[in-house]
Amino acid sequence: MQKHIKFFKSLLGDENAHFDDAHRLAYCYDATKKRHLPDGVLYPRDENDVSEILKYCNENKIPIVARGAGSGFTGGALSVNGGLVLALEKHMNKILEIDMQNMVAVVEPGVINMDLQRAVQAVGLFYPPDPASQDYSTIGGNVSENAGGMRAAKYGITKDYVMAIRAVLPNGDIIRAGKRTIKDVAGYNVAGILIASEGTLAVITQITLKLIAKPKMSKTAMGIFADVKTAMNAVYKTMAAGVTPVAMEFLDALCIKAVNDRFNKGLPSEAGAILISDVDGDTETKLDADLAVIRDVFMQNGAIDFKVAKDEAQAADIWFSRRNCSQAINCYGTLKLNEDITVPRSKLPELLDEIEKVSQKYGIKVPCFGHTGDGNVHTNVMVVDKNDEKQVENGHKAIEEIFKIAVDLGGTLSGEHGIGISKAEFMPLAFNEAEMNLFRRIKMAFDPNNILNPGKMGL
Template sequence: MISASFVNALMEAVGKDNVFLDEADRAVYAYDAAVLDAVVPAAVVRPLTAESLGHVVRLCHENAVPLTVRGAGTNLSGGTIPKAQGVVVLTNALNRILEINAEDLYAVVEPGVITAKFAAAAEARGLFYPPDPGSQAVSTLGGNVAENAGGLRGLKYGVTRDYVMGLEFFDVEGNVVKTGARTVKCVTGYNLASLLVGSEGTLGVIFKILLKLIPQPQHRKSMMAVFDAVSGASQTVATIIAEKIVPATLEFLDNFTIRAVESFSRAGLPTDAAALLLIEVDGHPAQVEEDAAKVEAICRKLGAQRLRVAQTPQERDKVWEARRAALSALAKLKPTVVLEDATVPRSRIPDMVQAIQDIAAKYNLTIGTFGHAGDGNLHPTILTDRRNSEEWHRVERAVEEIFDRALAMGGTLSGEHGIGLAKAPFMEKETTRATLEYARRIKRALDPKNILNPGKVIGEA
């Protein structure tokens, strides 16, 4: 239990109204979007300023109380599930966009800014912030940085990591650490920003983020290609890349997902298709038209039965409607949704799709697969009911086998959802014991009392 004097100090730091102690107020910060057991924290605090956030970090350190930073709580790997004796620290009151600089192409934001709102604010200035995780309508930029979130545009534009120019964060004692600069080039000291990106709140608490912006692409063109064999679709992906075309997005939907979307939204999708590819190219209008024509030709050559090229913004919306509806259409079929993101080198996509189908059959489970074929990051989505313990056991074994197969193909445990609690036990499978020990040494040096989101990424250090 946390002490009364500690609670008083928290109240002094952030104001009485911003410390939640009531059992019902704490219970709603016990979970995130991962299918894991909830853990109710001892207290929840919502600092209104960066200074008070730093104060909270220092207090937790002095009192050896674990702290878990939380943005929107959309994490899919349990990264924001707290410790029972710990404190949840909310960043959603720190939600100011401090600067958007169109001359030097950067922005400075607080960690609680909502991703989609930031992207819209940049767009209003003719600028582009590409990372677009599925939860962007609610996710926070602080969470995106801490998880190194991806999205649909990874293939051409990269992920959150590629847009972090600098950070200001609190070390475990609450001192301010600055890294990076407002310049394109900066080699001043260790690249601590890179260490913090994807560290899931285990190494420091971010309070200011310097993000790179790029010009908006002038033109976009989307198309949907229908295949009667998965191999045709995956061959098409490989050929597009080999032809040196880099689409902004290159998405894949399998037959099960197509049928789920169609029965849910009646969008007119071909339910007998083995796979759909949704492709968007963007850039200079002339280049876009040329790339689109090439992509179209490749699709036809490799067996696309049907091809729908969007001519108007409405048609473009129609093309993407199917992809946007994918997760929710699947989610409506069963109570529990396990969304995986094991990722493989993109040339191995056909093997991975086959592997997932084999695993679904072997464990007698329903798995719909969709995702970012262009960057090898598929989302096998297991539909189940967690209350059925026998089936849940099969789900756990299937997930493990998905990891194994992805690793055997030279892939990785997680493309964009993070390790959190869910995948921490599998870290050694992908790396080495020494890798994990190396990471734990860093953690012990920076956080000797192990209070910064303990248990995540590297397990109990």
């Protein structure tokens, strides 16, 4: 190890290569609250540093985990096999270019999502992907996990905005994939496979993102339903009616109660479920036409009431409740097993029905909220006492059953959080042996020595 420390300090300078306990601790966690101490933390200054570091790690078979903000929910940034953390947020955090003519942004991986959103909005452009972590998560992390968000129903997810990537392979090779053009069919779609690869194939050093024109205005509305199933039924009928709301978010009764108790922002306490919908566009007429369609479909499908936010303050209150729901439901237990299963929209009523059955079977509350416009439901199995082994075991059994239900309904283990270590054991529920073997061969094609983020994705 001393030899390695000497190498990295001489390459990066003392200030960019740290092997002390303070730095190791500072980079040992992520949003899973699990901890895995790395052996050291490196702050590359640029792509060439990344190349030299990877080459050395590859030759010496040292595991290395690229990391942005460490805000992931599935352990993607954890050094489960020791080795080094490649911390990209310190130096490689610049917006390199906002190209108004071609409507693209070029960024380093450590740029924070919201910083990019603000920078492009300042010049009248729009970068839609808005994961809940947008205030702190990085674009590099967003690309590596293919982050989604509230606006996916209308605007898609991170992968829909990645036009080109520069990355470093484990052998130190610097590769470019994609172009600043909508169309590019020369060579394999390497950018496509790097997206959502959780840092296991290459280290992304530069990202070119598509931007769109910023819609001039938006409005927020809320549909109030007696129960979850009726609300879920209205979701897919609305989307199929030809209107495309920016967001179609959902809170169940447990979530509504928790948010009201904690923040008191006036969600309807009598509701069994609510759907929050944003529409956007360039004219008031267009927004009102869209809202009229949504209102009609909601009311024809069992809504008790439909309210359009009177002003920005009221819209902000509604969205505050939605955004802080995850935090509020901690009142239901000391351990939250939260997953982000996704099913085809038409299967949402059945999914929520089945989740309710699991909740009853184990006597565990499972508050649900999420991005129903794209079929993505955040299911939270709330274990009352995290020190009660039996309760925890039941919680994990409930989660496994919920995964099975989602897959059986044609859905996926993860809509936006990734697999990491949290869902690795469930991969065989979703993929057969041929598919898992193909993943392993793809991994080998990029990273034959398995140095990049080893131990993830159930590979």
